[in-house]
Each structure stands twice: as C-alpha cells, then as structure tokens.
Amino acid sequence: MGTPGAAGRHRIDRLLGSGGFASVWLGHDAELDSPVAVKILADHWALREDVRERFVREARLLRQVDSHLLVQVFDIGELDDGRPYFVMTYADRGNLEERLAAEPPPLNEALRLAREITEGVRALHERGIVHRDLKPSNVLIRSVPGGGERIMLSDLGIARTEDHLSSLTLPAGSPGYMAPEQARIDGAPDRRSDVYGLGALTYHLLTGEPPGASRPGEPAAVPAPPSRARPEVPPSVDEAVLRALEADRDRRWPSAAAFGAALDRITSKVDTDPLAGARTPPRAREGRRPGRWLRSPGLGLKGHRLAGRLRVPILAGGAAVTVMVAAGGAFLLAGPPDGADGGTSAARVADPDGRLLRTDAGIPPRYRSLIIKAGSWCDLDGLSPALIAAMLAAESGFDPHLRDPAKDEYGIARWTPNVLVHWQPGGLDHPEPRPDQITPELSIPAMGRFLCYWGKDLKDLPGDPALNLAAMYRTSSRTVRKAGGVPEEYRAHAEKVRKYIETYKPAGPAGPA
Structure with missing residues (x-):
C-alpha cells in the first residue's frame, strides 16, 4: 500500500508525521479551499478489527467533544485499499514539544499555556473522557486570523470513557508524564491521572524539563519545586503543581477543573498576556505573540537559535x-x-x-x-x-x-x-x-x-x-x-x-x- 493520492474529496500533498499505528498527511479540501490534516491507519494494522475500531473510536470521541481546544474532526471514510482515515484540523504551527526543545517560555507564557491546556482537558472530562497520554507532542498549535495562535489537544488513541475505566487496563502512557498508576496493570486510571499529566506538562513549561518518570513497581520520585530551576516561579505555583504531581492520587487535585481553578486564582495577579506592555497593533494583541516563543516557532527563537543559537x-x-x-x-x-x-x-x-x-x-x-x-x-x-x-x-x-x-x-x-x-x-x-x-x-x-x-x-x-x-x-x-x-x-x-x-x-x- 503506497502513498495515497486522495482521501475522499481531500487531495493528499505530503507526509506530516507517522507513528506505530497511523500516519498524518497534509491534505487540501478543494471545495472549501482549506488545508486539512488526514490521519490514516497504517497498512500493517488495517486488517486488525480491534485496532480499526480503536482508530475510528478516536475520531468519534474528538467529534463528540467538538471543542476548539481539541483537534476537530470533519470527515471519516476509507481509502480505496480499505484503510480507514479521518480528516481533522491542520496544526500549521507544529506542537509544544518542538517549542520546548530549546528552552521554556517566559513565565507568563508558561502559565497561560498551562491554563489553556487545562481547559482542553476539562472539556474532555465534561464528556466523561480521560485522555491518559498528555504530553507536549500531543499539544498542537494552530494559527488564527489576526496573527495569533491557539493550542489543540490531540491523539485520543488510548483515551477511555469513564464507563470503561473500571475494566482491565494495561500500562499505557508516556514516561515523564504518566501517573504512577498508569504504569501498573489494572491501575484503573481516572481523571486524576490526567491531573498528573497536566502537572507534568506545567512543570515542563516552567522548568524546561518534565518532572521525571517512575519505573513500574517503583515509587514515584518527588520532583523538586519548579522554583528550584526558575526562581521567579511564585511559591503558590510550586504548591499547585506539586499537588498535581502527588504519587497518591487521592492527594492530587480531583479534576482538571479543580487544577485550572487553582491556577486561575494563583495567577490572577501574574501577567499572563504575552504582549502586555508592548506597543503592538490591535490585531496583534488579539493573538498570542508577535512571534512564537517557539519557540519555538518555535519556538527563543533566534538566539533561541536552533541549538546553537537556539x-x-x-x-x-x-x-x-x-x-x-x-x-x-x-x-x-x-x-x-x-x-x-x-x-x-x-x-x-x-x-x-x-x-x-x-x-x-x-x-x-x-x-x-x-x-x-x-x-x-x-x-x-x-x-x-x-x-x-x-x-x-x-x-x-x-x-x-x-x-x-x-x-x-x-x-x-x-x-x-x-x-x-x-x-x-x-x-x-x-x-x-x-x-x-x-x-x-x-x-x-x-x-x-x-x-x-x-x-x-x-x-x-x-x-x-x-x-x-x-x-x-x-x-x-x-x-x-x-x-x-x-x-x-x-x-x-x-x-x-x-x-x-x-x-x-x-x-x-x-x-x-
């Protein structure tokens, strides 16, 4: 099975990335004259009915939540060779992992991003969905009219709805971001597992590194407060993040909504507007920044020269x-x-x-x-x-x-x-x-x-x-x-x-x- 030329009415232009189960392609919707991302199940999994069902289920979950803070699904179908695909929002500005590769963002930007990501997870929880794989590469970034950007959560491949959380679960997640219970067979992860993932993401945004991974069967190491690496982090932020990273889930924030509310209270006096104080045009103020921190793009971006200059x-x-x-x-x-x-x-x-x-x-x-x-x-x-x-x-x-x-x-x-x-x-x-x-x-x-x-x-x-x-x-x-x-x-x-x-x-x- 080779490179597809089209997925339904969507022309396929080039490969964006691939993983163990699927590949993502840049496509073009000719009718709407708009770029799209097309996720296609890998050919070696196409005959596995359980994998096909999980792939289609991911598209259905994303569609059900239908939030601008998550990747949105517009269409679903099968290629001529039988591989299922679904069409979704194109993240034209990459992902958070790329932005964090060089250095953490400014403190106000880190806190703003943490709050936005938390809102996306809250939208999942309100629909009874636990993500289970929160990490920087699953936080996508898309441009918006006026020169700004917004984040979108992606990849619900191992997500579970709460009505299935009590069934047998196998270890799943990404080291450095997964809660200790996710490393155990039948650890029964719930919303609090996502709270741990949010804490780990926030920690990474603040310090430039994830808090560390625990090995199966070993107790989770207690991470150092973010302020140890970044002295300007307020003590109240340290406290909120470390509570999210508690090894004992009963001691964590009970939900993304609770963690988000804590961040809102704590950072209410912290400037979380990345353009505050800068004389920027009104249209630029409506967006995120005159450039990415990305960061990365990105992205500090220049001296922030790529690895040398970052x-x-x-x-x-x-x-x-x-x-x-x-x-x-x-x-x-x-x-x-x-x-x-x-x-x-x-x-x-x-x-x-x-x-x-x-x-x-x-x-x-x-x-x-x-x-x-x-x-x-x-x-x-x-x-x-x-x-x-x-x-x-x-x-x-x-x-x-x-x-x-x-x-x-x-x-x-x-x-x-x-x-x-x-x-x-x-x-x-x-x-x-x-x-x-x-x-x-x-x-x-x-x-x-x-x-x-x-x-x-x-x-x-x-x-x-x-x-x-x-x-x-x-x-x-x-x-x-x-x-x-x-x-x-x-x-x-x-x-x-x-x-x-x-x-x-x-x-x-x-x-x-």
Missing part, C-alpha cells in the same frame, strides 16, 4: 533559533500580520531627511525603508533603525547573497531557513524559504519581529540595551539574562555593533550632532 527550536540565524517552534513552534512564531507594522507609517519609513537613519553613512539606499520599518517595529528600549543597520553590517556587511552552509545561515541577516519561516512576513502561512529565497525583504522585517518579541525578556538588564539585543540575536535571551548583559564571548561582536551604531545614528535631535 533560534529556538525556533530562532534564527545570525539570529538563528529554531522553535518553535515551534517554534514556534516551536514555540510558535509568525509576527504581526502584514500591514500591522508596529505603528510605523509609510511617511516615517521614507525618512527623506535622515532624522531616523543617516543618509550619508554607507547604508545601501535600497534597504533603508526595510531597516527603518524593522527598527521601528515596537517601542523597545534599545531598538532603533541604527541598531538594525549596525547588526546587518556586523552580520553580513549588507551582503544579500551571504551563504554559510556550515552554520546553515543565509542572506543579509544570517537567518537559518527553518527559523526564518516563523518570523518572515506572513509567518507559517508561507512555506519555509530555500536559501536562495532568503531575500532582504524577508530577512530584515523578521529582525524587528524577533527583537520585539524576545527583547522584552531583557528589560532592566544592566548595560547598553541595544548591545544586549544584538547579543541576544547571536545567542538567546536566556543566555543574555544569565550573563547579566552581553556574555563575554559576544563582547567583541557587540563592540563591532556599537561602532556601527555610532556611525549610523542620525545627527541632530534624533542622534549626536
């Missing part, structure tokens, strides 16, 4: 992250929608008098408007057109054709393709660019989006805010925070940027005479 699993090249994302991913990453440029007007971008950026300092004229737009993307201490120009000069010498395959960095701003896809205009609504497609028109605006998102993490750090941003672009916000400013290994680069800033600053009221 561009998060989402960050970017010279800003190389990865994310996201995801990452955003990632964590997990598109910036404000096209046209929502942080308040920069067309007249201001033109800057014919050089009040924002010098006109006689060697900056290529064809890049001026892009540089001014990126440097005016938001109100952020240290961000300016002069900084963007200085970073471009330091990163590439304004070379739009730069190629550095060894570092997987290309173009005038040294982006890595799978990081740039999250920060480019339009974000993940557009395909990942090939190296030869990484133009200044993509690269330079993405710098503004990236810096505006991650730069908030550097607030109140000592030193020159502009140089802290330049160092963050090379490494990550977390690294810069940890160093208390520009890390030692990036000081030579920061000094280079500083000299260029002095060269490109406008004279007069906007700069030195």
Whole structure:
C-alpha cells in the first residue's frame, strides 16, 4: 500500500508525521479551499478489527467533544485499499514539544499555556473522557486570523470513557508524564491521572524539563519545586503543581477543573498576556505573540537559535533559533500580520531627511525603508533603525547573497531557513524559504519581529540595551539574562555593533550632532 493520492474529496500533498499505528498527511479540501490534516491507519494494522475500531473510536470521541481546544474532526471514510482515515484540523504551527526543545517560555507564557491546556482537558472530562497520554507532542498549535495562535489537544488513541475505566487496563502512557498508576496493570486510571499529566506538562513549561518518570513497581520520585530551576516561579505555583504531581492520587487535585481553578486564582495577579506592555497593533494583541516563543516557532527563537543559537527550536540565524517552534513552534512564531507594522507609517519609513537613519553613512539606499520599518517595529528600549543597520553590517556587511552552509545561515541577516519561516512576513502561512529565497525583504522585517518579541525578556538588564539585543540575536535571551548583559564571548561582536551604531545614528535631535 503506497502513498495515497486522495482521501475522499481531500487531495493528499505530503507526509506530516507517522507513528506505530497511523500516519498524518497534509491534505487540501478543494471545495472549501482549506488545508486539512488526514490521519490514516497504517497498512500493517488495517486488517486488525480491534485496532480499526480503536482508530475510528478516536475520531468519534474528538467529534463528540467538538471543542476548539481539541483537534476537530470533519470527515471519516476509507481509502480505496480499505484503510480507514479521518480528516481533522491542520496544526500549521507544529506542537509544544518542538517549542520546548530549546528552552521554556517566559513565565507568563508558561502559565497561560498551562491554563489553556487545562481547559482542553476539562472539556474532555465534561464528556466523561480521560485522555491518559498528555504530553507536549500531543499539544498542537494552530494559527488564527489576526496573527495569533491557539493550542489543540490531540491523539485520543488510548483515551477511555469513564464507563470503561473500571475494566482491565494495561500500562499505557508516556514516561515523564504518566501517573504512577498508569504504569501498573489494572491501575484503573481516572481523571486524576490526567491531573498528573497536566502537572507534568506545567512543570515542563516552567522548568524546561518534565518532572521525571517512575519505573513500574517503583515509587514515584518527588520532583523538586519548579522554583528550584526558575526562581521567579511564585511559591503558590510550586504548591499547585506539586499537588498535581502527588504519587497518591487521592492527594492530587480531583479534576482538571479543580487544577485550572487553582491556577486561575494563583495567577490572577501574574501577567499572563504575552504582549502586555508592548506597543503592538490591535490585531496583534488579539493573538498570542508577535512571534512564537517557539519557540519555538518555535519556538527563543533566534538566539533561541536552533541549538546553537537556539533560534529556538525556533530562532534564527545570525539570529538563528529554531522553535518553535515551534517554534514556534516551536514555540510558535509568525509576527504581526502584514500591514500591522508596529505603528510605523509609510511617511516615517521614507525618512527623506535622515532624522531616523543617516543618509550619508554607507547604508545601501535600497534597504533603508526595510531597516527603518524593522527598527521601528515596537517601542523597545534599545531598538532603533541604527541598531538594525549596525547588526546587518556586523552580520553580513549588507551582503544579500551571504551563504554559510556550515552554520546553515543565509542572506543579509544570517537567518537559518527553518527559523526564518516563523518570523518572515506572513509567518507559517508561507512555506519555509530555500536559501536562495532568503531575500532582504524577508530577512530584515523578521529582525524587528524577533527583537520585539524576545527583547522584552531583557528589560532592566544592566548595560547598553541595544548591545544586549544584538547579543541576544547571536545567542538567546536566556543566555543574555544569565550573563547579566552581553556574555563575554559576544563582547567583541557587540563592540563591532556599537561602532556601527555610532556611525549610523542620525545627527541632530534624533542622534549626536
């Protein structure tokens, strides 16, 4: 049985991923002109009636819950070769696992995500369904109109309805996230098993690591409070998360609703709006972020350069992250929608008098408007057109054709393709660019989006805010925070940027005479 060409009326375009029982494909609904995800049972399981029934049951459960916080099922059927399939929401921004691959999100983002995931589990519980396999890869991320994102729970392959929980159960779940009773034969998992999974997910969001797995027959290890790894975590959050992770389920929160209510009370005074305090366009405020944390995309996304820079699993090249994302991913990453440029007007971008950026300092004229737009993307201490120009000069010498395959960095701003896809205009609504497609028109605006998102993490750090941003672009916000400013290994680069800033600053009221 080969690659399917279609599933019903849905064209099959490419494979998104596969597991032991099924594969997921990117499809296209021609009638509605919309991308979809098509889940198809693996051919070697197609003749097993019990597996087929479980596969179809998953689709039915998702359809019954019918919540925007879960993957939604639109259609079901069989291919010509007899394999069952169902059509569901396409998560165009990956999953939480990708967003968390580089580093945990900011505290307010971690708490907001935990509350959203908990709401999704509450929707399952209200329908009498216990998920039993809560983990980052089963938390999907989808873009929404206006430049935002939303999470969706997925994979009810081992879920049980409460009327079947009393029947024999075998060990099932994912190490690091499964409750101790799920590791035992006939452990009779119930809603409190999902509470443990929620606690483990929240712990991972806060610390960057799951709390640890217990082996069958061994008592669960007591995890350290999240604040041990992240001192800014309030004691009340420690208490709520550790209660969710109690080995004795009678001591846990009794349900997702109870855990969610506790998070609501505890975090009511914690800023859980990732855009709070930033001057962002109204349409951007309605979404999650100007970029993913993803994260990942993603996705910190650039310095947050992919593993080296972590561009998060989402960050970017010279800003190389990865994310996201995801990452955003990632964590997990598109910036404000096209046209929502942080308040920069067309007249201001033109800057014919050089009040924002010098006109006689060697900056290529064809890049001026892009540089001014990126440097005016938001109100952020240290961000300016002069900084963007200085970073471009330091990163590439304004070379739009730069190629550095060894570092997987290309173009005038040294982006890595799978990081740039999250920060480019339009974000993940557009395909990942090939190296030869990484133009200044993509690269330079993405710098503004990236810096505006991650730069908030550097607030109140000592030193020159502009140089802290330049160092963050090379490494990550977390690294810069940890160093208390520009890390030692990036000081030579920061000094280079500083000299260029002095060269490109406008004279007069906007700069030195």
